Amino acid sequence: METLSKLALKAAEANPEKVAVKDRERSITYGELKSRTLALSHYLNQCGIAKGDRVAVLMKNRLEHIELDVALAHGGIVKVPLNYRLHPKELDYQVRDAGVSLVIGEPDLLETLSDDLPLLLVGEPYEQAIGDHMGASFFEEVDEDDLFAIMYTSGTTGNPKGVMLSHRNMISGALSLAQVCEVDYDDIVGHVAPLTHGSNFLSHVSWLYGLTQVVYDKFEAEHFLDRLAADQVSIIFMVPTIVNLMIQDASFDAEKLRNVKSINMAGSPIAAAKLQEALDKAGTIFVETYGQVEAPMCITMMPRNELSRRLESCGRVGPFVDMKIVDDSSAEVKNGEVGEIICKGSLVMQGYWNNEKATNDTLKDGWLHTGDLGWRDDQGYLHIVDRKKDVIISGGVNIYPREVEEVLNKHDGVKETCVIGVEDEKWGESVVAYVVPNGRREVSEGDLVALCKEHLASFKKPKEIYIVDALPKSSYGKILKRELKAMHAGVKS
CATH class of the missing domain: 3.30.300.30 (ANL, C-terminal domain)
Structure with a gap:
């Protein structure tokens, strides 16, 4: 049974001297990643945090995000990534709903939380915890169907729901992304979108290939392309909003994207006219994926060599899901007819944390009811129409x-x-x-x-x-x- 921990350790053993992760200030090799994450795993175990317990992560994009994925996976601990831009009351709700045992994060962000939560501050306390346990290790027996993360939805109606994602879900997503992004062993993965969400799914591709990851703390259209070129990033995740800002900026220079093989666009729809503008200016470097937190990233996939011919489609069904378009009675509709998109497979979540009603409303006979409306053409390409509620x-x-x-x-x-x-x-x-x-x-x-x-x-x-x-x-x-x-x-x- 494969888990993210096992994949990361295999990558470390094969590439001990290769840079695993770097951000603006630091860089660690795969060998260092292995020793640091094992030390962290031992520290957490000594703190009494056991398999299945939840640990929240509250920080901006930085190296520790990637490191904690591996450390928590060693011990079968469930990660709860928190969006630092949320209101403190929203953060408190998610922390308490998930029943977290510890919050790891940046000092100024942790100050906004209720003061009765156990905390580990990144910086000196975090490094001290690693240093004190360097050379020690702790492993737990973890199965691919054990929980890896609880990721909260955006909460467009009522309180957000905690999506339960297993190691199997994450690895299925990583394999799908590796396929559509045409990943090779020499690629360098960049992260500018939040690592609490879509970009984190792309990060797990790195453990399959032993890739270097570069973490950016913010997006500035004027300077970002210079950093991409300097770091020789070849694969990156961007939401359409960032693509739009990049392409329409007065300083845009396609030459600075010379190393980029694929920009994975996902997270929200992009208008066909804006997508055509991006292709005209930047070239055939965009791939599109459609998914939800409940079925990460790759319900459907559109490779870059097909995108320019099918601007209004988001691709064909991915390798780890089955997909149907159904009417209100859950009967499958004909090609060309609009209905709700439903899917099932190893990409689909286990359910919503502590919310049986929402789980039963969304997962019916194993099929995830996405709430999205679309239609499929005779070649099998999906066309998103809109959210059902919109x-x-x-x-x-x-x-x-x-x-x-x-x-x-x-x-x-x-x-x-x-x-x-x-x-x-x-x-x-x-x-x-x-x-x-x-x-x-x-x-x-x-x-x-x-x-x-x-x-x-x-x-x-x-x-x-x-x-x-x-x-x-x-x-x-x-x-x-x-x-x-x-x-x-x-x-x-």
């Missing part, structure tokens, strides 16, 4: 916001858009669009109305269009429609 019903007719957004994004002066449904006395709901200009060309409401008339049926056209400076987003770059709706309601009241 469909606008106007006059009894379904309108998919993404279809309207795709049209608005055709305008050369548009950076990004968001379409929502708002209450309408006559029609039930009406279509409202928010648009952010990119500054390269003037954007007027009249231009956008004309564009919609050219491409959309009359009932789909926005009733109102607002041109704004920015859209509300989560720390992972996803547009928060619930906040936009609340903002709109406040404007109209």
Whole structure:
């Protein structure tokens, strides 16, 4: 039975002198990674933390994120990654819901938590813990179906849910990503998106190949490409928001991406027009994956050599899932018909932590009901339509916001858009669009109305269009429609 711990140790034994992880300040070899993580595992055991106990990690992108994945895996301890941008009350909820035994993190971030939690501060206390236990080790018998992590959803409705992911889930995701990103033994993996989320799934690919990982603490469009080029990064995960910022920045220089083989885009949809712009400027270096925390990254995969021909698809089903498109009665629909995307397989979560009802509502007969709507073409390629809960019903007719957004994004002066449904006395709901200009060309409401008339049926056209400076987003770059709706309601009241 393979686990992330075993894979990491194999990589260390094969490449002891090779750099395993580096960030802006430090660098450790695979040999050092092995000795440090074994020392950490022994320290945690001496603290009374046993297999199945939860340890939370609260820090920005830094080397310790990667190191702790391995150390916790040695002892069968469950990692609870915390998003440092969350409100302290949100963090407290997740820590208490998961029942964590220890929180490891940066001092200034740990100060925001309740003061009755056991803490280990990165920096001197963390290094002291390693130093005091250097040369010692602790292993626990861990099975691939044992929990590796509890990752909390973004909590778009109510409290976030803790997604239970096993070693099998993580390794299935890593193997899938290795395939679609065309990973080789000489690649260098970069991390600029948060290691509490999507980029962490890509990090596990490194244990399969013994790759070097480079951790960046922040994204700055003006300087980031210089750092990528200097570090010779060849594979990196980016959410579409970061891709957009990179491509549309005035200083963008495709030559600085000369070492990059594949940029894995995931986390949220990207408009076909913006994707085409990225391909035109940067070349054939993008791969697209579709997944959820509940089925990490690779429900479907679109390799780079196919992406330019299928801009509106997110690829075909990945190797570790089965997928169906079903109607409201869970009956499979025909190709070309819209339904809910469901999947099952070794990529799919074990369930939601401490939430049997949500688990039963989402996992039915082993099938994960994603809440996403889509259709499959005759070649097996998936086309995402929208979130089921975001469909606008106007006059009894379904309108998919993404279809309207795709049209608005055709305008050369548009950076990004968001379409929502708002209450309408006559029609039930009406279509409202928010648009952010990119500054390269003037954007007027009249231009956008004309564009919609050219491409959309009359009932789909926005009733109102607002041109704004920015859209509300989560720390992972996803547009928060619930906040936009609340903002709109406040404007109209």
